[in-house]
Amino acid sequence: LMNKKSGLLGISGISNDVRTIISNAKSGNKRCQLALDMFAYRIKKYIGAYTAVLGSLDVLVFTAGIGENSPEIRSMICNNMKVLGIELDEEKNRGAKGVESIISNEKSKVKVLVIPTDEEKMIVSDVVKIVREVGK
Structure with missing residues (x-):
């Protein structure tokens, strides 16, 4: 359960x-x-x-499935966070689905970013690193 x-x-x-x-x-x-x-x-x-x-807090990064693809969730999270210096540009937020973007507004003291994940790229990078180490 x-x-x-x-x-x-x-x-x-x-x-x-x-x-x-x-x-x-x-x-x-x-x-x-x-x-x-x-x-x-x-x-x-x-x-x-x-x-x-x-x-x-300098930067807040949204990534992975929900973070990079759900402007609604990002908006809910950033709402009423001005006390921490977080201010969202709702138009930029709505346009940032799965693309690297800055979604904070110009007054925001904290940069709010959407950074898509690329698990396959990380796996390849790790495999290359391991293969190089084994080959030494």
């Missing part, structure tokens, strides 16, 4: 796919909206906590 039916699926009651949850939340599904709100809230808490530990 804890491994298969908790998290976004457990709260939304529908799916663990953020795209499906966003679509259902937009259609008025309160459980889906709650799942999104809880998801964004937890990430915001971590950003705040790590900023406190580090003493400041």
